[in-house]
Amino acid sequence: MRWKALTGLGVxxxxxxxxxxxxxxxxxxxxxSASDTIxxxxxTMAPVWIVAIIAARVVLKRG
Numbered sequence: 001m002r003w004k005a006l007t008g009l010g011v012x013x014x015x016x017x018x019x020x021x022x023x024x025x026x027x028x029x030x031x032x033s034a035s036d037t038i039x040x041x042x043x044t045m046a047p048v049w050i051v052a053i054i055a056a057r058v059v060l061k062r063g
Contacts, residue, residue, distance in 0.1 A: 006060075009059060013056075016049070020045055023044060024037070024045075027041045
């Protein structure tokens with residue numbers, strides 16, 4: 001069960017990382033300065049990563 005959870009978390013974080021790169025590229029496409037890219041990117045992705053890390057901790061505690 002533990003390996004199954006770790007594999008699932010690994011796949012989920014790989015997708016999250018890929019999505020994070022895509023979100024950054026979407027913000028960077030039309031920006032004119034670094035602050036036009038970084039600020040909205042952090043505001044958008046920080047909560048997503050926080051929830052993902054908390055969810056991973058919950059899954060790993062159960063296993």
